[in-house]
Amino acid sequence: MITEPTSFSAESYFATQPPPPTLEHDVERVTEWVQKQVAAGRRVVLVTSGGTTVPLELNVVRFLDNFSAGTRGATSAEYFLKAGYAVIFMHRQFSLQPFSRHYSHSTNPFLDFLEIEPSNDSSDSTPRISVTPEKRADLREVLTVYKAVQAAGTLFTLSFVTVNDYLWLLRAVSQELSVLRRKALYYLAAAVSDFFLPRQKLSVHKIQSGKGSLSIEMDQVPKILKPMVDEWTRDGYIVSFKLETDPELLIPKARIALERYGHQVVIGNDLHRRKFEVVFVSRNPDHQTNGDTEFTENWLKIDPALTHPGIEQIKEIEEDIIRELVKKHTAWIAVSPTST
Ligand code: PMT
Numbered sequence: 001m002i003t004e005p006t007s008f009s010a011e012s013y014f015a016t017q018p019p020p021p022t023l024e025h026d027v028e029r030v031t032e033w034v035q036k037q038v039a040a041g042r043r044v045v046l047v048t049s050g051g052t053t054v055p056l057e058l059n060v061v062r063f064l065d066n067f068s069a070g071t072r073g074a075t076s077a078e079y080f081l082k083a084g085y086a087v088i089f090m091h092r093q094f095s096l097q098p099f100s101r102h103y104s105h106s107t108n109p110f111l112d113f114l115e116i117e118p119s120n121d122s123s124d125s126t127p128r129i130s131v132t133p134e135k136r137a138d139l140r141e142v143l144t145v146y147k148a149v150q151a152a153g154t155l156f157t158l159s160f161v162t163v164n165d166y167l168w169l170l171r172a173v174s175q176e177l178s179v180l181r182r183k184a185l186y187y188l189a190a191a192v193s194d195f196f197l198p199r200q201k202l203s204v205h206k207i208q209s210g211k212g213s214l215s216i217e218m219d220q221v222p223k224i225l226k227p228m229v230d231e232w233t234r235d236g237y238i239v240s241f242k243l244e245t246d247p248e249l250l251i252p253k254a255r256i257a258l259e260r261y262g263h264q265v266v267i268g269n270d271l272h273r274r275k276f277e278v279v280f281v282s283r284n285p286d287h288q289t290n291g292d293t294e295f296t297e298n299w300l301k302i303d304p305a306l307t308h309p310g311i312e313q314i315k316e317i318e319e320d321i322i323r324e325l326v327k328k329h330t331a332w333i334a335v336s337p338t339s340t
Pocket of ligand 1: 050072188193224
């Protein structure tokens with residue numbers, strides 16, 4: 001049994017932590033779906049969304065989690081679909097999903113939209129269910145796009161729960177998508193746990209109480225953006241997110257990530273301002289001063305009053321984020337127009 005903290009590289013992580021039992025089946029489904037998108041000549045985006053759990057026991061009763069509801073990922077997936085992308089939506093089980101997000105959780109409960117009407121049909125007295133008139137236009141709009149996406153087969157959904165599920169799935173899906181070369185975009189909006197308990201350190205059964213406080217020493221989850229850029233994807237356009245609660249750290253940390261991992265864009269967001277402002281940080285490849293990389297920062301901001309749920313004309317910052325990214329991805333593809 002390992003007791004000392006272990007420093008995991010991505011390689012040692014995958015060599016020692018077991019894959020989720022559904023991985024093989026998921027990958028088969030992804031391969032088939034990706035082939036269809038390649039044949040249709042579509043661009044594909046992988047959207048990761050929601051938080052990851054960290055189990056504290058093998059027979060899991062307790063786990064650590066984080067705040068992410070998956071709003072950013074689910075909303076972004078819709079705007080990518082609207083922009084003509086095929087989307088792999090890799091999300092935390094039971095977090096928000098594209099389209100159904102409009103009617104799930106507590107802000108807009110679906111059952112409040114429905115009415116029971118007595119039947120006018122003398123041969124069938126079963127009461128009818130209808131949508132309240134003031135909600136019909138919105139529902140029709142969401143349903144129309146949802147049905148069109150279903151018919152086109154452009155949304156593929158996969159789910160994870162633990163950080164281990166997430167890491168295995170991310171590696172496998174990224175490798176599958178690499179056949180698309182520059183046409184693949186990776187949009188990593190999931191809030192991934194930074195610490196975990198390796199399988200070898202997990203208590204098999206429920207941790208017992210009664211002995212006072214509980215101390216747990218966790219290991220660091222390997223930073224997988226580096227192998228993702230260098231090994232799992234080929235020329236894909238990679239966008240990661242950086243969440244901070246101290247606004248002073250946002251840009252410095254985004255710059256460090258870009259230097260360290262070598263991907264294309266970090267979108268910085270502050271926990272409390274993330275619905276109405278984000279900053280795009282990227283490297284400026286043509287400009288270096290004294291060997292130092294120069295960075296470009298672009299803020300996207302919308303009026304916070306327009307983001308309140310329940311207002312007539314709600315504005316979602318993801319619309320602007322995706323518009324900006326589609327432009328950048330188009331320029332990225334144009335560098336090598338012969339890529340598949
Ligand atoms: O879901 P919402 O409630 O709408 O909230 C959205 C959000 C705030 C969670 C989202 O916008 C966001 O900022 N997501 C990333 C938060 C984060 O965990 O950042 P990080 O610094 O830990 O990770 C940086 C990036 O690397 C992330 O894109 C993450 O998905 C990825 N990562 C990190 C560690 C790791 N081991 N594997 C990863 O893939």
